[in-house]
Amino acid sequence: MAALFEGLDADPAVEVEIGDHALIQAFLDVECALTRALVHAGIAPAHAADGVQQACSKLAVDSSDIGRRATASGNPIVPLVEDLRAAAPGDAPWIHHGATSQDILDTALMLVAKRALVPITQHLARGAAAAADLAVAHRHTLQVARTLGQQALPSTFGLKAAGWSGGLRHAADRLSAIQAHQLAVQLGGPVGTLAAYTSNGLSVVTAFARELELADPGIPWHTERSRIHELAGALGSATAAAGKVATDVIWMSQSEVGEVAEAGEAGHGASSAMPHKRNPSRSVLIMAAARRTPGLVGTILAAGVHEHERAVGSWHAEWRPLLELLRLAGGVAGRVADLLACLEVDVARMRTNLDAFLADPATTRSLGAEAVRDPALLLGATQAIIDRVLAAQRTDPA
Amino acid sequence: MAALFEGLDADPAVEVEIGDHALIQAFLDVECALTRALVHAGIAPAHAADGVQQACSKLAVDSSDIGRRATASGNPIVPLVEDLRAAAPGDAPWIHHGATSQDILDTALMLVAKRALVPITQHLARGAAAAADLAVAHRHTLQVARTLGQQALPSTFGLKAAGWSGGLRHAADRLSAIQAHQLAVQLGGPVGTLAAYTSNGLSVVTAFARELELADPGIPWHTERSRIHELAGALGSATAAAGKVATDVIWMSQSEVGEVAEAGEAGHGASSAMPHKRNPSRSVLIMAAARRTPGLVGTILAAGVHEHERAVGSWHAEWRPLLELLRLAGGVAGRVADLLACLEVDVARMRTNLDAFLADPATTRSLGAEAVRDPALLLGATQAIIDRVLAAQRTDPA
Amino acid sequence: MAALFEGLDADPAVEVEIGDHALIQAFLDVECALTRALVHAGIAPAHAADGVQQACSKLAVDSSDIGRRATASGNPIVPLVEDLRAAAPGDAPWIHHGATSQDILDTALMLVAKRALVPITQHLARGAAAAADLAVAHRHTLQVARTLGQQALPSTFGLKAAGWSGGLRHAADRLSAIQAHQLAVQLGGPVGTLAAYTSNGLSVVTAFARELELADPGIPWHTERSRIHELAGALGSATAAAGKVATDVIWMSQSEVGEVAEAGEAGHGASSAMPHKRNPSRSVLIMAAARRTPGLVGTILAAGVHEHERAVGSWHAEWRPLLELLRLAGGVAGRVADLLACLEVDVARMRTNLDAFLADPATTRSLGAEAVRDPALLLGATQAIIDRVLAAQRTDPA
């Protein structure tokens, strides 16, 4: 299924970080880092680090084979460790030593998330910058604001674009903060006691985290899934920020409104049946993705209660929804940045629509004749709000 | 991602009906059937049917290529029709004639669902039969019933198995009914008027349905998605029926309870860190799937309101969740049938646990000494209920 | 909270069937019916029926008191049975005899659902009829059809209204079928064995069902929740059918489109800040409700796996979401019927919008000059589709 519908959901730069190949690489990276941490802690002999690293480097892993063998144990780590130990027989005792499958899989997913968040946050930042450019360019472009679908009061297109920028910027910042501080290694051993490392297990955790440049969680979190919840929630919220742009573009690009249009290469927005149409295809795909992420966040939360020291199913239920959230967030982030970078704005049509509103006698009765003559009188703090968004955009480190 | 985690979610017999290859075949089957229907209705010339069929047969479709080209228009039908028309230049005007992408994609998904429901309902029926066998074998096997986790009253393991059988049977029957009556072709043309066929468009729809052995919907349903909702809901409910078996197996196979165990080939239930353990792996994977389907059903319902004559995103949001529901339902159906076929039942342990309950003085105070001596006195309608489930099982046409 | 936001979610005729008072009445109705069934089965003495009935009639139940006392046992049946037994000391042994709290609560919720579905299906049928009237009145009213927000091809407003009618009719029919066939009594006793009634317990179930005019489930369904899932799914799907109308009204009533408007009494659609606006308030509230039902359906499915003979929490998790679904379905059903009964249709504006589309040179290139001159040439099967919907509407028994 993946390939046929993948292009519609995915972003290439994100996809390369979350596909089978990337997952297996992360599994191997994590196993290597664990052995290095064991060497550092004086638990494993020095040669083990190189031995395992070499085994990882030369191991040709077939994801389909691992996937098939995963069903017996219920996760792909068991067969992978078998293969890895077979590839480094001399160092086999120090491979996966003291760890449980969940240690490796949780840590690898955090590593994958960290890597995937690089292009995701870049796309979001690029989208925020493009929206800020629109805010600058159109800060004085009059546009009628609409509430509940009805023309309501004058505003400017720059203010709308500033709102988009702020939303995307906030999404990027929140994900960056999670990337920097919340993505932690998992290491607890079979039941969270770090039993194999005697009493200095927590120092192994610290070394393990340093090796992978992930956060040190302090204590194992096998059954305390708030990190996953927070990441999932932020990804869901980020798709909503992109969805806000897309939905506004869709409403504004309606034939009867005509204020913006998605620009694009030949074929973009083509209809199979109506050659005279040009569809807002990127926005449509962003909205499709934004409609799917809430259910995935809900699923991850619904699997959030893990009984005893490892849950029967709740842990397994997280894997694909989390990867799917990264995929969808990546797709919408890339797409919204592209969309904003080449959005066609019809300033004249915005003015025409505003004038139709102002020409309504009810508007004059409500707003007064002076405001109808000079709608800029009703813009209130529009420029100050735009300035504030632009200032935040400029000072942002990203 | 698919391959690595696929085995954990999927059933091979279902997978072959919902993968990329199956989807593309369904797209082609639908396009061919449409042309044949047009020939039947006298709209297309007779030679078109063969021409299109030959083009479909020889067309080598690369799902990755279609997937990549799908992004411009937002769906994979546009590039596929391009390729198909190029492969049958003489009959190109009769390919996709009068149809819109949604006609083909919706119909193909219904066809895929119909095909995937064959193994899904077979697995569920097989599971129901295996549970019925357990009900027969253990209709008098005493077991303590438990409510809210507490031992409560005597029952039999046969009654529990009968309950499983009834649940799986109901799930199979409901899906079979949907398969037989609710999966309909979609044909409305670009805006649901069947514009290209002048006034006899509904007869084209009827012929189209006959060609594909799908239901005739009467009228186009581009924006009336209750068929999809009902299918999704029934798939979600079916995973709950399998989940009921899995959760009971998990609770009964706890070390301290020990009344059942998953049997299996070597390696089944292996732990990466604890060789002394045998995990209920099939049940764990069933529970993992059952925790994911509710969010997918919710997602499909949340995308259920389609504005105007084609929705901006809601339609697109259905595709992968629906396929994922078929995948997960297939996986749990196959797995629960396997699980039930080889479940190890420890009759003695069931009696031991019951005796511990009966030996509690509070039990005697509550139930009376006579019932404690002969707990079968408290079985009420147990045998009648089992008989009723078995009778339904026997008379079922499946 | 209820009162303040209740009017926004609820329909008065439905509310009266699902409020505290109705729930307690249903609890009492169920307890009385159970005693009558026991009398009928020869288990309870004849006088018990009247005794319990009289106790129910005179019992003044304070829902807050019951609610407060419910926390100790985890459900409101335990304190209610205490009160009922105290009110009929002579017949106390035959009150709740052989039943468990879940028997009463499940049955009462089915009874409440059956009663609430009367106004819900009536509202939906009324909405379907009103939409059918619009389809008749506007079967030739030309309107431009829109896909992905873009003007696409000519159609008629009557076709759109026919689609609404078909969707609402289907929702009503599916709920009516569930009401007639799926809503069954629950009776299994503490662990589903009907232990207290010796071997003829199933005849008590049959008598119990007859007393309440609910379906006889054949066997207890304490942990087989597909009835609840199907009801929940159909309620969710019904809100989507109403949501389809609302979203179309919202898109068509935009200031720039102006093809329809919600009519209403003074104050309807008023804005707190913009007196010149008239908001599509009913449609807004329908959309708000339609956005909430999918999560409730998902919640009920997520609570769908019930371990052992009574689940720890999953059962309790169903109660309020199910009532909330009835509330929201009731609200949207009533509101959509009102909305359709007084929808203002601006035929001239529809023609103006269509003409703008036809006047686009791209339209002429695509559709041809003849069709642009006479767009009715492109209506295809529009009239036949409308006829088919109207025929279904007329033959419907509801």
Place this chain on the structure above:
Amino acid sequence: MAALFEGLDADPAVEVEIGDHALIQAFLDVECALTRALVHAGIAPAHAADGVQQACSKLAVDSSDIGRRATASGNPIVPLVEDLRAAAPGDAPWIHHGATSQDILDTALMLVAKRALVPITQHLARGAAAAADLAVAHRHTLQVARTLGQQALPSTFGLKAAGWSGGLRHAADRLSAIQAHQLAVQLGGPVGTLAAYTSNGLSVVTAFARELELADPGIPWHTERSRIHELAGALGSATAAAGKVATDVIWMSQSEVGEVAEAGEAGHGASSAMPHKRNPSRSVLIMAAARRTPGLVGTILAAGVHEHERAVGSWHAEWRPLLELLRLAGGVAGRVADLLACLEVDVARMRTNLDAFLADPATTRSLGAEAVRDPALLLGATQAIIDRVLAAQRTDPA
């Protein structure tokens, strides 16, 4: 409905902050604060502040009446402002001046959330402290750890309790951080331009925030809902933290395990049909709530894309789910604190269960005879992990 089932979901201290009365008080508090901010900004005359305050104080608001009148406009602010202006005719122009209903309702919900989070975080902190006490008391109490339902390795009950404490502490901390920094006033006027305040509108926002001791959002957030998403997600995650405790208690209090029991007043855990049982009622209700929150979080995210300057339904869809999340989080927080404060721990039974595990020959083969003789040898970093949780608990400012 509220009263009957309310006690099962709610916590009294939270309920008083989120009920109708509290909501209306918050509406009035917000309107008063707005007028004071206008006075401060020199927009309203000084007397207006007192005038509006007095009107608020004397206004007798009937929530049912407001609720009924809310349907015309779609929200309760419109009728409330009517009443408030009527009560202060002299200052009427300065009531709600420049605001839109969403400004008041959003701000009031933030105020309500801030107030409700006081008892919620207190309960969570109390639960964390009680769990920490258990961790101290049982840091050396041996218990067999279980993964996938199977006995796996020795651990201590203190470690499990430390995990509970850490999870509840994290939930409290995250909610406290949101309470302190994320709950901001909303003020943008009808379309987010602060039109009525000319160019110094942002200073009104700042004054408004200061009056209510809520955060200054910088810019209006009518259609940027990430604050709501983050709050909802944190509430959902908090219920999972409580659910972790409840699910462990349920699994450990099974008759066959018997390691803990819920203590309680007379009647606690009573069964309507089985007087010999004692149910873990608090845990059951916590689990019931934890199964409902994910769907509510998903619903709020699904309503997260707000088109134009005010959404048609998405905004309205947030209200009750957000209040329901506060309700459920309050209920589980209070309940988990109570549960932990009086949990009965059966140390001997824990040892018995562990011994049964150790006595299994497979255990000896896997762990070695020495560890079987002295399972404390396998506790690894257990004490260090407990110490780390306790240290975090002690240094916490809450």
